[in-house]
Amino acid sequence: xxxxxxxxxxxxxxxxxxxxxxxxxxxxxxxxxxxxxxxxxxxxxxxxxxxxxxxxxxxxxxxxxxxxxxxxxxxxxxxxxxxxxxxxxxxxxxxxxxxxxxxxxxxxxxxxxxxxxxxxxxxxxxxxxxxxxxxxxxxxxxx
Amino acid sequence: xxxxxxxxxxxxxxxxxxxxxxxxxxxxxxxxxxxxxxxxxxxxxxxxxxxxxxxxxxxxxxxxxxxxxxxxxxxxxxxxxxxxxxxxxxxxxxxxxxxxxxxxxxxxxxxxxx
Numbered sequence: 001x002x003x004x005x006x007x008x009x010x011x012x013x014x015x016x017x018x019x020x021x022x023x024x025x026x027x028x029x030x031x032x033x034x035x036x037x038x039x040x041x042x043x044x045x046x047x048x049x050x051x052x053x054x055x056x057x058x059x060x061x062x063x064x065x066x067x068x069x070x071x072x073x074x075x076x077x078x079x080x081x082x083x084x085x086x087x088x089x090x091x092x093x094x095x096x097x098x099x100x101x102x103x104x105x106x107x108x109x110x111x112x113x114x115x116x117x118x119x120x121x122x123x124x125x126x127x128x129x130x131x132x133x134x135x136x137x138x139x140x141x142x143x
Numbered sequence: 144x145x146x147x148x149x150x151x152x153x154x155x156x157x158x159x160x161x162x163x164x165x166x167x168x169x170x171x172x173x174x175x176x177x178x179x180x181x182x183x184x185x186x187x188x189x190x191x192x193x194x195x196x197x198x199x200x201x202x203x204x205x206x207x208x209x210x211x212x213x214x215x216x217x218x219x220x221x222x223x224x225x226x227x228x229x230x231x232x233x234x235x236x237x238x239x240x241x242x243x244x245x246x247x248x249x250x251x252x253x254x255x256x257x
Contacts, residue, residue: 013222016201023205037207041181044205048198100198101177110181 003061007050009076012100015051018059019044031136038114039068039134045107046072046130052097067135078124144168144253146210146233149189152251153212153244155235159224163233166209171253173245177202183256191244195219200226214241
């Protein structure tokens with residue numbers, strides 16, 4: 001199954017709509033609740049990142065029998081130093097983002113913690129791409 | 144403890160989903176930082192917060208939290224309430240501070256997470 005969602009940067013009223021929709025799909029597919037929680041939390045953090053930092057973004061979700069993969073591609077300022085952005089506590093968020101309860105520099109590291117595999121690439125001035133994978137079968141995930 | 148009992152302890156007023164007051168709560172987490180809330184893995188959690196926006200509800204939805212207590216009588220907007228209803232989430236307003244709410248619930252046997 002493949003799903004595609006568009007997100008607008010800066011629009012906090014809609015942040016979380018994609019994660020909410022995907023959560024409902026995973027529930028319909030009877031995906032294990034604990035695994036589903038890891039996926040939707042990471043997806044939500046990723047979605048908030050696009051709303052908080054980018055101009056616009058696309059989320060592609062791919063679900064098969066063995067894994068859920070999502071790729072978030074945004075057009076925006078990009079990340080100058082990915083290693084630093086992954087550090088807990090490092091953030092470039094605006095005061096508006098902080099008022100919403102985010103921007104403490106936990107988003108990317110929290111996404112990684114919830115993943116089995118996560119890759120980030122970015123071109124400063126152009127945008128960022130995050131690829132997240134979670135295996136549905138625990139035997140595969142922990143091999 | 145049920146959400147109904149918890150509401151009494153914090154002198155709260157239930158804003159929505161009164162039909163869920165018999166749901167059990169075992170843990171509480173008090174935070175205005177939603178990324179922090181998104182790290183909790185336990186079930187049957189009540190979130191205590193001073194932040195009143197839709198992201199509190201979205202965060203709770205993703206974290207499977209089904210009760211949120213707002214401290215200091217925060218004004219809870221219609222958009223927050225309708226999103227909470229969609230997710231069968233009980234919202235409670237309390238006149239007390241987040242510190243006070245956390246204190247009385249801890250004393251009543253609600254467990255902390257970290």
